[in-house]
């Protein structure tokens with residue numbers, strides 16, 4: 001498949017316009033030198049433009065469209081209290097003139113209204129803080145929200161649900177076409193792409209790669225250890241994308257390279273020393289801000305893989321900045337070494 005054929009195919013799906021696209025692709029020469037070699041380019045998906053941007057904007061263009069097609073007037077979401085997805089969903093709902101109802105986990109960041117939680121409120125979302133252990137246990141709360149809203153005569157749609165992931169991933173199949181075109185324009189041939197991903201972003205890039213027949217390695221650094229097998233979950237998303245688009249591309253486990261080695265002992269939502277060091281390095285070498293839970297850990301992973309020789313010093317690596325910077329403000333103590 002060519003780039004224009006893939007774009008045309010995805011172009012047939014319902015979509016709303018939310019992002020500032022294409023996002024820039026920039027060289028990081030000082031970071032490359034500091035980590036000992038590979039040429040690093042950064043794909044600035046922190047610049048997608050919607051209320052401080054991030055990877056969810058590309059996904060929401062497709063997932064929200066699924067709801068609006070069904071006449072939704074309230075969009076439901078839910079995740080950790082500092083969720084970037086919830087913040088971008090709140091902003092998208094405001095922009096599109098529908099309501100947003102969120103159920104977020106009562107966690108170690110939900111007592112202080114800072115970062116994304118503050119922005120959810122400013123953007124007009126209703127936020128319910130739910131006492132469950134993990135975000136995987138929010139389904140009941142989202143269903144309860146759905147039932148309550150229906151009983152009030154509303155037409156709610158749950159955007160953040162597994163069945164929507166193949167649609168969200170379409171945004172990243174398109175991002176793959178952007179990356180390849182931008183690399184070509186810069187005269188670069190990316191050997192490896194590194195990014196933080198746990199649900200839609202990496203599957204989208206993998207889909208794009210396979211549909212276009214390119215051999216760039218794509219390494220996903222997971223921000224969370226799910227209770228289920230992530231490779232299997234990605235393959236479900238990938239095969240469903242083929243179904244939805246009516247194309248003959250099939251996927252197997254070897255297509256998915258994703259590691260949870262950099263989540264850290266305390267798990268999702270907690271900083272790691274390596275992640276915080278990586279984010280300071282990016283900030284001080286390139287003037288680009290990452291954050292603690294996703295992109296800092298992903299860069300720590302990239303640095304470690306270079307150190308181990310798994311990524312060669314002669315390679316050209318695209319690091320996808322998936323956003324999340326507003327969460328920095330909820331982690332000031334951790335970043336200043338007070339915790």
Ligand SMILES: Cc1ncc(COP(=O)(O)O)c(C=O)c1O
Pocket residue numbers: 054055083084085196197198199200201202223294295322323324
């Ligand atoms: C900043 C950031 N990076 C990466 C991810 C992972 O994205 P996904 O789960 O869609 O692959 C998220 C969301 O969970 C995020 O907020």
